[in-house]
Amino acid sequence: MASAFGHFGRRSIQFTGFRRILHYDPCNVVQRSTSEIRSFHLNRNVDASIPVAMPALSPTMTEGTIVKWHKKEGDPISPGDMLCDIQTDKAVITFDIEEEGILAKILKAENSKNVKIGSMIAVMVEEGEDWQNAEIPESSESSSEASTSSEPSSAPSAGEPTARIRMSPAARKMMEEYNISSPQTVPATGPHGMVNKGDVLKYIQTQHLTKIDLRKAAQVPPSPQKSTPTTPSTPTSSPVTRVPPSITVSPEGGYQDIETTNMRRVIAKRLTESKTMIPHSYVSIECKVDAAMKLRKKFIASGTKISMNDIIVKAAGYSLQRVQKVNSHWSGDSIQIQPTVDISVAVATDSGLITPIVRNAAELSLSQISSTTKALAVKARDGKLQPQEFQGGSFTISNLGMFGIGEFSAIINPPQTAVLAVGTSVLKPSAEGKPCSYLTVKMSYDSRAIDETEASQFLEKFQQVMENPSLLMV
Amino acid sequence: MFSLTLRQISRNSFVGANVSAFNVSKYSTVPEATLDIQKCTLHKLEHGPPTQATVTREDAIRFYRDMRTVRRMETMAGNLYKAKQIRGFCHLYSGQEAVCVGMESSITKDDAVITAYRAHGWTYVRGVAPHAILGELTGRASGCAKGKGGSMHMYTKNFYGGNGIVGAQVPLGAGIAFGLKYENKPNICVTLYGDGAANQGQLFEAYNMAKLWNLPCVFVCENNGYGMGTSVERASASTDYYSRGDYIPGMRIDGMDVLAVREATKFAREYALNNGPILIEAATYRYHGHSMSDPGTSYRAREEIKEMRETRDPITVFRRKILECNLVTPEELKKVDIEVDKEIDKAADQAKKDPEIPLGELYNNIYIHPDPDYTVRGCDPSIRVISH
16 A cells, blocks of 8 residues: 555655645645546537547557456546556557546447557547437548548658659669669559669569670760660580680670580489488598508509509499498388499599499409499590490499599489598508508488498498408409 | 555544635635645755745636646647557656646746656747647647657757757756856756656766856756656655755755745746756656556556545646635636637647648758758769758
8 A cells, every 4th residue: 555655655754744734724635526626627528529539559559459448338537547458469458548527438348359549439428418318429530540641642752852763772773784764664563652673673584684884885975775685695505614614794794604504404403302302421431541552553563554443443342242231222212222233433524423334343353343434434525325324323432532632522323322432542640650541431321221330331341441452352 | 654644634624614615706706815835845955935825816827727738738649649640759747737837937938948858848838839739749840840850859949858868958957057157147947857867977967067157057856756667766765856966955845736836946046046056856746657658557556646636636736726715716717628628629630630741851950051052962862952
């Protein structure tokens, strides 16, 4: 109850004169009649009933629900009385009314939903009036809303400093660049009829306009000329070079499209499919390749030219024979272990990366692998690979060691389940302190088909063989 | 507290001694009457304003009319806000009318006034018509600032607004007083602030400078008990705001009694012109919440507001007093009521229908006397508009 008077309660003690006022004040507080308070607000418009409109109790409110009426019809109302509880868009707020009188009629009963702001919810009359027969005044709220909304919209158009099409600065710049001389032709979708950048872009697309070089256009006497729509120049339709095209500033702009060959499009499609559909997982291992290199040198010395890649292919074949799970195809919901080890070796050609297959790689000798690979590479570069020579395969090896790449990850070639990415050999101090050559290989595998253990086993085997190539002889 | 005061009231009831206004002859009124005022609590003052005030008929009717106008205008502003005709901020003065009406009656048009954002009542008493005030709130061209500023930008001659930042107007008020003294004008500056602003640091800096140079500044703290939603006990270590000026003498007055305010202001003006700054704490109350987005009932009981409305409402109490002392007749006051209501209703209608200013006005009022060919660039580099 201390809150009822709040600080004023305390003040009544501090106000030394407060009680004395009451004592000497001839106009004693308690003798007032309640009607006296009300007579103060009496007699506004004597004959009119007062409409009570739905208030906007929050700035974002457009309509509300009347939850509860605190007054009944016929109840007297003083300023500051609670009239009803209104559910706004945010909370239930009590509507206090500042008018005075008697509540004559409740027009919207409890639980009336979606009562719009400004619509009449009740009618009040002055005190002393006959509230039973109060007339309901006509509502004029909607017109005021409409008039205020139309006013601001008419004001900007009337009061524009210059009569122009409204457009955003970006849109204006684009119009200049694309030489749209009459801005009215661009359909506008922005607020208040403003032309957006998007509208201009759409217009450009439909009309196939091209950019003009503004610097050149400035030199030309300023008469707007519509440039004929031309397609950007394309390189000749033969397979494009893999060298990035020279950046020549064509008259139309500073970029150039490279036409994709069929092959590249297919590669793109398949790679996307692979990367998005297959859950790739990666394991990598380092192999000490000194022994392998020594073996290679020995072979070269005795006449057979083999490369590191051949040894890797053979080693992979050996490991695949022993960890058969990795030599598999994924067929939608089951793993098919392939009968033979067919390793696809990635070859870089002008038109893209292709993977000719070295069939039965585990059974071939090193020199056989070498010659097969070389022949396939030549055919691939000439574009003369037969379909069966590159379709199929159970495992892929991609070697970027010749470019000096230390480590990289490759994308699995479906329906295969794994791909081995081979890096270059680097000289590093070994555990004993001696400088040794290490080769890093990273395998990307399909987690649906192969799990980590099997992948690790494969790499373990691979490392074993790489480090002890004499095992290959077995 | 409450029950204590109630007992006091009941003990003091003279059943027969109080003559109801309605029994005395309705047709004869006295030209003036003397009414008692509550004695003020003083700080570093030997004596304060008198405890009795004489008020003439004309003055009584004028006070009543002015307070009614302010009250009705604030109610109308509230209704317009609820009808979404006024947007943004709107801080209502209902309940505090006695302060502005009483003070205005004791100062001249050449005295300066500066207050914070609860300024509609002050704007009115300083001479701006209600339709200009309501027009400004609704953002129309007929507003006192062309509708450009709304609630926070109401100015007129010798009325410096209308200041949004809490407590910022107090150093400004001291500055205005400094200017008046510098120019040897026999005028004061009334600088108002609230109980919430009373704890701001810059006020004390202003007090220091005002006292140091004996500026003719009357600092007025309109203590309505709540700073937004915080009651004074929870906000201030010392709620004796009249003594917060320390070396500046002060007094606490009943801000709900227009005559008390008038007498105190008369006294303070005299004091300020001769002796330097003085501080008045007007104990008043506001019925609405802090602004229109505050219902005002989450930090105080509805019963408290109701109690204040019934027992200490400035208009009701003053009305009763002047009726009982036969200064006016009930019919006269009724007439005043009708006139005021009609005037404010008309002003509100006008405020709703008046046009807004054209878009070109956006570029004006940057410099007070710009060159004739001074142009302002719009958002777009190609738009340049001459500014006036």
